Amino acid sequence: MDARAVRNQGITLGRMVEEAMDASGDARLDRQVQAEKWYLSQVRRAIEERKFFSNGQRVAGLIGNVQYVFTITADDVFRDIRLVRSSGDARLDNAARSAIQAASGVVERPALLGHRTFRLVVTVKYQYQM
Numbered sequence: 001m002d003a004r005a006v007r008n009q010g011i012t013l014g015r016m017v018e019e020a021m022d023a024s025g026d027a028r029l030d031r032q033v034q035a036e037k038w039y040l041s042q043v044r045r046a047i048e049e050r051k052f053f054s055n056g057q058r059v060a061g062l063i064g065n066v067q068y069v070f071t072i073t074a075d076d077v078f079r080d081i082r083l084v085r086s087s088g089d090a091r092l093d094n095a096a097r098s099a100i101q102a103a104s105g106v107v108e109r110p111a112l113l114g115h116r117t118f119r120l121v122v123t124v125k126y127q128y129q130m
Contacts, residue, residue, distance in 0.1 A: 035110040036118075043072065044122060046103035051095060051124050053102070059095045059126060064088060066096035067123045074115035078104035084121065096124035 052059060064087030070078045081100055086093050100122065 032112055035112045039107065039109050039113060040118065040120065042107040043103065043120065046106045047096075047099045047122060047124060050099040050102040051126070053099075059091055062089060062092055063127050064092045065123055065125050066093050067121065068096060068100055069119065069121045070100060072118040072120060074117060076105050076107065076109055085123075087126070092124075092126050095126075099124060 065085070066083070066087045067085035068081055069084050070081040073079055078100055081097060083093060083097070087096075
């Protein structure tokens with residue numbers, strides 16, 4: 001084999017290694033994306049499960065949507081909870097805030113996500129059951 005053939009073979013092998021590394025990086029990124037989607041869906045679910053248990057206030061039968069934004073810190077605690085859009089009814093607004101506070105720290109993040117923070121906007125919907 002001449003020097004040029006060896007060099008071309010080396011380039012080909014190098015590209016194959018790079019492509020394999022890219023593919024494994026893509027696979028890891030895909031796992032991270034899936035882990036993030038799962039984690040954030042579980043956070044939303046935890047809030048949803050707590051939306052009717054609010055400081056003893058009666059919110060059953062009320063209708064409206066409340067939107068909050070908050071930060072999930074590295075230790076899975078919710079901080080800086082701020083009302084973005086009111087339902088127009090303080091009872092629903094307060095119930096949604098209480099649900100978010102009650103869900104704080106409940107869902108443990110997958111280790112794959114590391115210690116980064118998340119900024120999440122959540123709409124809590126109150127409606128009649130069909």
